Amino acid sequence: MTKHNIVSVSGGKDSTALLLLAIERDVENLQAVFADTGHEHAQTYEYVHYLNDHVFPIRWVRADFRKDIERKREYVRTKWPEKGVPQESVERALAALHPTGNPFLDLCMWKGRFPSTKARFCSEELKRNPIIEQVQMPLLEKGDTIWSWQGVRADESLARRNLPELEDVGGGLWNYRPIINWTAQDCFDMHRKHGIKHNPLYEQGMGRVGCMPCIHARKDELLEISKRFPEEIKRVSEWERIVAEASKRGMSTFFAAVQDDPTAKNQNISHENFGIYRMVEWSKTSRGGTQYDFLRSTNDGPMCSSIYGLCE
Numbered sequence: 471m472t473k474h475n476i477v478s479v480s481g482g483k484d485s486t487a488l489l490l491l492a493i494e495r496d497v498e499n500l501q502a503v504f505a506d507t508g509h510e511h512a513q514t515y516e517y518v519h520y521l522n523d524h525v526f527p528i529r530w531v532r533a534d535f536r537k538d539i540e541r542k543r544e545y546v547r548t549k550w551p552e553k554g555v556p557q558e559s560v561e562r563a564l565a566a567l568h569p570t571g572n573p574f575l576d577l578c579m580w581k582g583r584f585p586s587t588k589a590r591f592c593s594e595e596l597k598r599n600p601i602i603e604q605v606q607m608p609l610l611e612k613g614d615t616i617w618s619w620q621g622v623r624a625d626e627s628l629a630r631r632n633l634p635e636l637e638d639v640g641g642g643l644w645n646y647r648p649i650i651n652w653t654a655q656d657c658f659d660m661h662r663k664h665g666i667k668h669n670p671l672y673e674q675g676m677g678r679v680g681c682m683p684c685i686h687a688r689k690d691e692l693l694e695i696s697k698r699f700p701e702e703i704k705r706v707s708e709w710e711r712i713v714a715e716a717s718k719r720g721m722s723t724f725f726a727a728v729q730d731d732p733t734a735k736n737q738n739i740s741h742e743n744f745g746i747y748r749m750v751e752w753s754k755t756s757r758g759g760t761q762y763d764f765l766r767s768t769n770d771g772p773m774c775s776s777i778y779g780l781c782e
Contacts, residue, residue, distance in 0.1 A: 610643060615644070692750060
C-alpha cells in the first residue's frame with residue numbers, strides 16, 4: 471500500500487501556499503493538480519504555468535460533459551414535447567446543445583442554467599469530480615491511500631470554520647487541511663518565504679482569482695472586472711445567450727435576476743434585460759443599489775489595487 475499526497479492547485483494564494491508547504495515538508499509521492507474550469511482569467515492560466523515551471527510540475531484535468539449533453543439532447547427531443555414544451559423551444563434547444571469543449575459553458579448548457587449561491591454545483595462538477603475520477607480513483611482502486619490536501623481556511627466562511635484538519639472520507643481517502651487556521655497574510659508570507667510571486671490579479675482589485683467572475687464576486691470586484699477586463703463581461707454575456715437557448719424557459723442569467731425595479735414588474739426577464747451587463751450597472755451604484763455613483767463608476771482608480779494591502 472502506497473500513500474499519495476495530492477495537492478489541489480487553483481492559482482490562488484491559499485492553494486499556492488499549500489503547495490509550498492507540502493514541498494517544504496518533503497512529503498512522499500507528491501502530486502499537484504489543477505482542475506481547469508474553462509472560466510479562469512488568462513493571467514491565472516499564466517500563473518499556473520509559472521508555478522509549473524518554477525515550483526512543482528502541475529497536472530491539468532478537465533471535466534467532460536459530452537455524454538451528458540448527448541443524453542440531454544435525447545431527453546429534449548423525446549420528453550419535452552410530452553411535457554407540452556412548444557416545438558419551437560425544442561428545436562431552439564437542440565440547435566444550441568452541442569459541446570463546445572469549454573467545461574464551464576458545457577456544464578451550464580447541460581444544466582440549462584448557471585450555478586448560483588444556492589445551487590453551487592460548479593465546484594463539485596468542475597473541480598472535485600474531475601480530480602476524483604481522473605487522479606484519485608485510479609490510485610484508490612489499486613488499494614493505495616491518498617491524503618487530499620485542501621487549501622481552505624476557517625476565516626473564509628462559516629461553513630469552513632468547523633472543518634477538521636484531518637478527515638477520514640473512507641476507502642483510503644483522507645481530506646487534509648493544514649492551513650485551516652492560517653490567515654490570508656500567512657499565505658502571502660509563505661510566497662515571500664520561498665521567493666514565489668503571487669497571482670498578479672490580487673493587485674488588480676480581485677479578492678478571488680478563480681472563475682472570472684465568480685458567482686460570489688463582490689460588488690467592488692465586479693466593477694473592477696468590468697473596468698479592467700471588459701472582454702470577460704462580453705464573454706459571459708455571450709454565454710448567457712447560449713445557455714438561454716439551451717434552456718427550457720429560453721432564459722438564463724449568470725447572476726440571479728432580481729426584479730428590483732417597481733416600474734418593470736411586467737418586464738420580460740431575459741438575459742438581455744437582466745444579464746451581466748445589468749449587474750455591471752448595479753456595481754456602479756452606491757450602497758443600496760439605487761443611487762448612481764458618478765465618481766465610483768468613472769474613477770479608474772490606481773493601477774495597483776489590492777484588498778490585501780499588496781500595493782503598499
